[in-house]
Amino acid sequence: MIKHPLAKALTLSLGVAAGSAMADNLMERANSMFEPIPKYPPVIDGNELTQAKVELGKMLFFEPRLSSSHLISCNTCHNVGLGGDDELPTSIGHGWQKGPRNSPTVFNAVFNAAQFWDGRAADLAEQAKGPVQAGVEMSSTPDRVVATLKSMPEYIERFEDAFPGQENPVTFDNMAVAIEAYEATLITPEAPFDKYLRGDTSALNESEKEGLALFMDRGCTACHSGVNLGGQNYYPFGLVAKPGAEILPEGDKGRFSVTETASDEYVFRASPLRNIELTAPYFHSGAVWSLEEAVAVMGTAQLGTELNDDEVKSIVAFLKTLTGNVPEVTYPVLPPSTANTPKPVDMIP
């Protein structure tokens, strides 16, 4: 964990103010557990964020013709206007099928250690290939995607620009790499909590600071720490007390389906908590609509603690300080289909 130098400097310089000893102690503890969202997209090993690639990735992110119906794009379930997800319990996909899990936000997803609730994709590029092919989501195939993209001259040119020197740049893999590059730009810096971590003691009010203290004292940070306050590791849901099947459906055994290890039953990636007030409903089941209830469930299920109403209220107040500046997105203009573009499936009489 890297502390921001500015935060350190400000912590030191502000430390002399009268009455701020407790606050500074809180800020110091917070800086030992969390990191602010950086102001600029991170560097991704092997995927340089060139303008050509990011712009192509944005087009692909909004491209419904990556789905076989021509209706569903990445943005359908990871809506950049709705906190980066779809605000549904579980997503609706091809043929109005319901997906098995709640759609995670795309915002700051680049900071997660792995993608999906069970972490089955190592990075955003690997992740991007999943929904495009999933029968209940976009229901396409790599061949169909490549044929679609190659049917439009503008896409061929843009792939050439985004992947210079490659003999055959229009590939399913490069589609995913471009989407990853774009998604890496979807970060939400400047949340009140980030300002606090960087030394602005007034960025949180008393109730929010109480919530932060509780969040650390009660052990929430065991799973929710780092830049995203989560998204880094896997934990059993129901560590202390298993919630009911309405919240933890028996059919979804989480990471067990990836590792096939008995100890991974009902294990999920700890949810990142950035912008959590924008992404109800909560949990992989999307069964809980209120943030207060979600916090209370976490108390009993994970910590074995019945948090009282005031404590829940303070923690929720703190969690709302994790809402950052949503990136400004200009809607991409997509090229028109051509005679060679594969027709939408199930839509031709």
Added chain:
Amino acid sequence: MIKHPLAKALTLSLGVAAGSAMADNLMERANSMFEPIPKYPPVIDGNELTQAKVELGKMLFFEPRLSSSHLISCNTCHNVGLGGDDELPTSIGHGWQKGPRNSPTVFNAVFNAAQFWDGRAADLAEQAKGPVQAGVEMSSTPDRVVATLKSMPEYIERFEDAFPGQENPVTFDNMAVAIEAYEATLITPEAPFDKYLRGDTSALNESEKEGLALFMDRGCTACHSGVNLGGQNYYPFGLVAKPGAEILPEGDKGRFSVTETASDEYVFRASPLRNIELTAPYFHSGAVWSLEEAVAVMGTAQLGTELNDDEVKSIVAFLKTLTGNVPEVTYPVLPPSTANTPKPVDMIP
């Protein structure tokens, strides 16, 4: 029909150039039948385009919570990145139901005399109320929409700003008025044909000019004239020869369902042709994917003329000069749902 003064002036001043007599004659004829897209949104009687209203309208246009599923927004079927429509034969709506007709583009729709293929809505505000309530589209109700909007403090504030002085501004009608205001800004000026109409003879090449001449000489302008080259009046599809049921399905009698007048059987609003290259497939049935085929069908069905391949090619070349500058759209950031926001239908276990 109002001729643009600049076009007139340029026509006159350029008329002296050697060899341009025929071209000028063409330009003059064109200006007597068509009008350029204005550079700024038009004035709408009774709906002043204030910034507060247009911005609210944009949010509503992108607001999936206007649908009972919380998945479908205006932009789903009138995608501003895809020529203002969905590029599907007929749209997909609530529960993956298929709508009966091809989704018309929202771009320049403000210039149409009436909305929908059968003209059953007098203006865009009336139009906007249709899909929100249609069971096969967004499947919501006015009460549900109002409850949804009133559940989010930001919307209440924005309606107050957009409709100042009104006691109860959050209404279904005002939703529609705001959407109309936004849609009025979705115009695509500066197409090559607009530049030509304004006097730039070099804006069209020879083939495009041949196409324009044919378009006028063969009588396409009987239905497709004015600023939108269509969208102004109603005509029977199959005026001379009825196309097959694959193009003109027998079950859809068009304007007959609005007027219940026998002479209105299979009568539809002439399609506006602006940006037509971006909005395949064509006709109310969305049955024809190629613009060449659509032009040929129009020749036989409406004009009783078998256009030869060269003629079709020239007319298509001309039609592609109707592609204007698509408006730049910044994706709106929508407020988060609250405890009072009606939950999505069919998505709660």
